[in-house]
Amino acid sequence: MTSASSRRPAIGLVTPVQLAVLALMAGTVQAQQASETPASQTVAQAAPQQDTAPQSGTATTTADGKQALPQVLVTATKRATSLQKTPVSVTAINAQTLEDNHVKSMLDVFNLVPSMQGTGQGDHGIVSITLRGIGNDSAKTEYADPEVALFVDGVFAPRPEGAATMLFDLDGIEVLRGPQGTLWGRNSTVGTINMKTAKPVLRDTSGYVEGGVGNYARMGIKGAVNIPLGDTVAARVAFAHEQHDGYVSYQRPPNISLASQQAAYAAYVAGGGTAVGFQPINTSLFVQGGDKYNAQNQTAARLSFLVKPSDKLRWDVSLEQFADRGTPSMSLMQTPREGEKFWSALIDTAPSLKRDSTSIRSRLEYDLGGMALAYVAGYTHFKGSGTYDQDFGVNVPTSFTTGGPQQADNTVWSKYTSHSHEVTLQSNERQTIDWVLGLYYAAEDNGIRFDIPIMNGTQQGTVNWQGSFIQPKETVDSTAAFGQATWNLTEAFHVTGGLRYTHDDRKNKGGRGWFWAGNAAAPQIPLNPSVDPTIPANGYTAGNINDAHYTGNKTTWLARAAYDLNKTTMVYGSVSTGYKSGGTGDGGLPYGPETLTNYEVGYKATLWDGRMTFNASAYHMKFKDFQFSAPVIVNGNRQFAYSNAEGAKVSGLELETAVLITPDDKLQFSASYTKTKLGQLVASSNDYALPACFDATLGGNCVNVTGNELPHAPKVALQLMYEHNIPLSNGDAVAPRISFHYQSANWLSVFNLGDGDRQKAYSTADIAVRYSSKRNWYADLYVRNVSDEKIKTSAGSAGSYANPIWVAQYAAPRTFGLNAGYNF
Template sequence: MTTRSPKPRMFLGTPVQLAVITLLAGAGSVCAQTAPAEGTAADPTKLPVVTVTATKKTTSLQKTPVAITAVSASALEDVHAQTLLDVFNLVPSLQGTGQGDHGIVSITLRGIGNDSAKTEYADPEVALFVDGVFSPRPEGASTLLFDLDGLEVLRGPQGTLWGRNSTVGTINLKTAKPVLKSQSGYFEGGVGSYNRLGARGAVNVPINDTLAMRFAFVHEQHDGYVDYQRSPQLSLASQQTAYAAANGGSLTGFQALNPNLFVQGGPKYNAQNQSAARVSFLFKPSNELRWDLSFEQFRDRGTPSMSLMQTPRAGEKFWSALIDTAPSLSRDATAVRSRVEYDFNGMSLAYVAGIGRFKGSGTYDQDLGVQIPTSFTTGANHQEDNTVWSKYNNYSHELTLQSTGKKNLDWMLGVYYAAEDNGIRFDIPIMNGTQQGTVGWQGSFIQPKETVDSKAVFGQITFNVTDALHLTGGLRYTHDDRKNIGGRGWFWTYDATVPQVPLNAGLDPTQPGNGYSAGNINDAHYTGSKTTYLLRANYDLSKDMMVYGSISTGYKSGGSGDGGLHYGPETLTNYEAGLKSTLMDGRMTFNLSAYHMNFKDFQFSAPVIVNGNRQFAYSNAEGAKVSGLEAELAARVGNDGKLGLTLSYTKTKLGELVAASNDYQLPACFDPALGGNCLRVTGNELPHAPKFALQLQYEHTFNLSDGNTLAPRISYHYQTANWLSVFNLGDGDRQKAYSTADVGLRYSAKKNWYVDAFIRNLSDARVKTSAGSAGSFANPIWTAQYIAPRTFAINAGYNF
């Protein structure tokens, strides 16, 4: 169960007091959030100099007037990060959840996000980049993190330099690059709970004085967490009684319930089976010219995450479900990324290009097993969410020219172009009772070609008024062109002459005689443009302390949904002030940011029922107001301890919105255009936005004989209650305040090998990350996605 925590005001004393004690003790270290991306400081008692690329040039983190969290490679290793889900607690105001039916990860930053960004339509509010190449679809957030130099999270809109879909922030993953004239590498393997097996490694190979190659790989797998509940044990007499009651007393057409319809073996939900490999090249024929090129392949054969009943059925385990659709997930992604940079005459010209290819499929038990059938066609329903196929191809080009060196005027100019070609077939068969039963509703959403074409020009200039005062302005103009070509929703026609069988991949709903007709005509063409801007001033109070203030805007384009209906773009204006300081002669850093965001025309989207047919609908809410405070502290305790502390406070208020969603049981809607059920949510708090959150990490290295070391570590997270949807529907739609802890112990030998053991979710807390309801509005059955239960693992590795 979720661990109980005292009231926040009582709780705050301990970690804050600890931070103050550390400050007074005069120790300095690097927390996970601000560990160096590469290199180490010359003085081991001081903090390494952390460099970031938030301004598209390499600058010191403490000298960059942007709210940035930089997570180093070593910090990712400490938390054993495999996907972005393992990183969220390290970054102030960052939240995320896995989405079951599409098997992806949705991201929320500073209270702004969109759980519906799991579909082929939706664009996320937090833009994801890998080595500066945009990853446009939400599947990108599910790929494995491996062989990275680190990652950067830019908090607040980044609409000038990073462009569309960075409405509220940007995440940039930085892969490890080849090194000239150096042969090195590492290998690691491990085992753990739920039959976990893992391996990863990399090798750097110098080919000649100007060319080097690096090969890296990773594989992670474990069994699913969700056990299968046994088939319903119903007497034949009770089945006949239930069937007759629903059919006017008649037993005509009665069939005995087939227990084999319920899955009892095979892969379980919440299993992992992922692999990835990357080969990178560095060509550097001169000091002025550098070319980085990489090829990456990702493969996923795990299973989706199952939503569980928040109150388990009597006699059943919490981590179990009555499953009538076996889980499957098949995803393959290929990426090519290139960066060419040439320095000349006090300027730098850079060309960044990327190509991405994705294909996938999956099956998911959308009825979640919350109801037990009383006969083969009564008492429950069978619903599958099946991605029969999905694919996307995307490519992007960015060319920038910027000044280099120290000048009175620093500038950057850039042009950008990106294109996508996406498609999907997504089936939803719903049968009364079981797969044997009659059709409740079923349909196939086939979008053969959806295209995105985006062009932009941008520029940014910084006037260095004095050595201490710097004024920056930036503009970006973006034009988007989006098309849905041939998209259709094919719905069951209830033709009595057609056999009532669940829609499946082998059945073509577009063919006459199969019982389907085109209910939604989704052909549409959307064009729009937007100018985003940045105004910023920063002032160096001393060589170790800087303050800054900024006004910045972000933008996400509009588009079209089912039925070809257009929705408008959303925009965000952010007012921010911040402090960055290096204390105790370089042994501590403390960064602070305060912000207020005005979010306009928020794109709310959800599955709804209109005129008896299911579709995915969009609407533009009036917007939202979000205010907050974020703090990050890093310190070294003596010469052998590392402390990291992050704090965030977030206050949100949703603007005018009447929302509908099939994922929740809602009251009957007063507006038929919004579907059968809806709720006015104006003034509600935004989901995934706890008012207060804290992350505390500590690691201490004990020096043993012969140069060996032993390093225990603990990571502690606490946050107050937060809603899981815009509906704010009570305890079922809310995660109460909770705390979790991870612990680890690493033994490092002088001869380059190590053993690392760790436990995640030490208290086995049950933490909800999203929710939904079945049944009725008056008597709902609540379900939720949860973080993983307590797991343990041990890794061993060797560096060479």
């Protein structure tokens, strides 16, 4: 039976202190207790896909009848290997763990991986990812690339919208930490995430269906069915829908006396403002109903096929459709306006998201006898639009054209098409030299119109500034050749070397920034989709000419040695390099590539006859020309700019352990320590109220951030998960479980500007209890963020540097719900 929601053992509730004690006790176990290799550690050297339904559960039984942790296979080295025998820092999250933690999107994954952080971004509605202290909060436009590469079934997802899609019907997620450029390709500067979808199974009819409800009017349904189509073909249909109301309530419109409004308007005109005739504030311009910010309404479906005419040939192909009709995440005032609730905002731009994507993924494998040939291909087409209240309602208008201002960030249209192709030839039997060779090609075609109307006071007022960024065609072509080989010098000693050559070609064709020209004859109305800024009579001029062409190449490499201390314990050390392409920004201004060298040592052990795993790694990353990007103001106009910092340094420790305390009790513990330091950089950003530049020749507002800590990099982060099985006399089971997370304080930007720009240390817990029936149905009651912590994930400020008004994006408040399902 195949199911992402199969019955599982239960969990006992204990205090975080008790969990910590258990973790410490587990850590004292000596390696000599694991002198034998459990049968579950035997792994094939090639990378075949499963043809039988996977099994799940807290424990497995080895050949000698002992209970042990289930074997975990990963594909970090482009072949299926045991996690405990793979000399790479990898976190493998199986389907059961995803279910237990109610993972619906990448935002739910971050607490499960050491050194991993992330946040939802408002105006573009994307998810940004930080790993080992390195990320790119501005990787939300057609220009910027992420630092962490995201793959689905080995197919690269180039744009950040890919991280916001639903995670459903997965076999698991692998997070590879550190540069993975040799085997995994572009933009894997500090890590790679590979999501593995559930594959069809031959000669098997099975499936599951689950529905759920919760607070904020949450409703969800998901399911899958495996359909045999003869002895050599199978299909799998999977679907998911999740929706809930927004967390952010609408504040009442401002109640300002008419006399006060008239006085403010008169002062504005007397000070040289445009006289357009007084109007009272139209309170209907402030949103009071409809969809709220931070709402979810997403639907996805996937149709997969497996064709396996012989033991030598296998073809997996899938078609996936995703639709998003939710709303973006609103930045909230960190200190709420007097008399208003924390989860509320004064909104004058109604939220909207409309996104649709279609993806096709294919993997064709052929066993040549001693070698395996594989061809992996993918295609994605995306289109979307959205509206966002970028002024966050932090400043109340004093009249229809004073105070405020009113600012919207509107994606009028956005589209991209990408396709990629990878051919690999590798040894598939254990040899003196295990090797893999590959060729890779990927292409993107991006386009967007992004409008920023800013009006004095309200939407009735006069124009403060307006701009339309129209990029009709931005292309990326990336080609690469790579190879990696492992010399098995003895049964215990293994040396690996790898090389990858990458060539990138990026073009902006016809990109323009159309800015308000201050033409008194032009209509003083907010920029909207019906306004064509290319027509001079509408009052705009081409301020940025973005046509540009960038080419670059880089050779990245890996050197690694691994030594098996015994059959269940190994150590390894590696030196590897990473690379992220340079490019061009607004105005066609170029920026250089980013490179790094990563030094790493690791230890992996399987203890207690397979009932415990203990993995640890230490690393030091040294960056050169670290890329920093942000929206800035140049000559009064807004644009997106890049800088290359002199460098950055990141060092850290990571720990992961799992313990099968009894056949019914499992403890998982992970921890990370991260230390970061930014190199020479003078930075600016429209997202913060910054001081005037210390150097008058630079102009504008800026801060020397040299030596600052990097954002989203808490020094200490801990995650504890405990589960316990309580069998009932009738064969059913009750399964309580708890997940506890702690992290120390961390900055939210490179500016390190004080409490408003910092998330203080916090801890939070999720709890759940599941009732599983022997008749294959179950019910799961859960509470997430039990203590309702207000967790800042990004920040910004408005007003002046001396007296800023701080806003922030926040993780979800406390949520609770009930899921029920049936496996068949």
